Amino acid sequence: xxxxxxxxxxxxxxxxxxxxxxxxxxxxxxxxxxxxxxxxxxxxxxxxxxxxxxxxxxxxxxxxxxxxxxxxxxxxxxxxxxxxxxxxxxxxxxxxxxxxxxxxxxxxxxxxxxxx
Numbered sequence: 001x002x003x004x005x006x007x008x009x010x011x012x013x014x015x016x017x018x019x020x021x022x023x024x025x026x027x028x029x030x031x032x033x034x035x036x037x038x039x040x041x042x043x044x045x046x047x048x049x050x051x052x053x054x055x056x057x058x059x060x061x062x063x064x065x066x067x068x069x070x071x072x073x074x075x076x077x078x079x080x081x082x083x084x085x086x087x088x089x090x091x092x093x094x095x096x097x098x099x100x101x102x103x104x105x106x107x108x109x110x111x112x113x114x115x116x
Contacts, residue, residue, distance in 0.1 A: 035084065039081065041055055042055065044084065045066065046085050051066075052068075053067055054066065061078060064076050
C-alpha cells in the first residue's frame, strides 16, 4: 500500500504534463496535417522560411508550385508550409461576422445590463 503512495506524485506529475503539454501539441500537429491535406490551388501560404506566395499547382501532395511574384515560381515540399496567409482585411471580416452571430447575452447580462 505504501509503494502506491510513493508513486502517486509521479503519476500526478505525468498527468499534468499530459494535460498541459502533450495533448495540446498533438492537437496542433493534427490541425497542421489537416491544413496540409486541404491545400488547394489559389491558396495564399506562408512557408517556414517566411516566403509568402500563392499555390499554382499541387502535385500528388508531394510538391507545390508556388508563385512568389510575377513570373517567379518555386517548388516546395508541403511540409514547409507553416500556415495559410490571411490578410488584415479578411480577419476584420471574420471578426465582424463573429460579433454579429454572437448571442445578445446570458441571463446575468440581461439582468445587469450591458457595459457601455
